[in-house]
Amino acid sequence: MTERATQRPKDFVKPAHWTSDPAPRPAEPKLEPDPRGLSPTRYGDWEQNGIAVDF
Known part of the structure; x- marks a missing residue:
């Protein structure tokens, strides 16, 4: 073994x-309102034709 x-x-x-120098801190995410309700990237589900689909 080496x-x-x-x-x-x-x-x-x-x-x-x-x-x-330490790495710079990442920028804060932009919180944009979701016109259709809960954000799928936050809750992990997409809604298609009234059915929640995990991705």
Whole structure:
């Protein structure tokens, strides 16, 4: 079995575009009113001809 590397080689040079900054937070979702009632993406069901269909 090959040993797993836990450190970079001593001659490793970090590329200029790498950063130690944390990833940005995702944008808040836009809440748009659903003209037909409950949002299928929120509740997990689509309504077709009066029948709820899971997707």
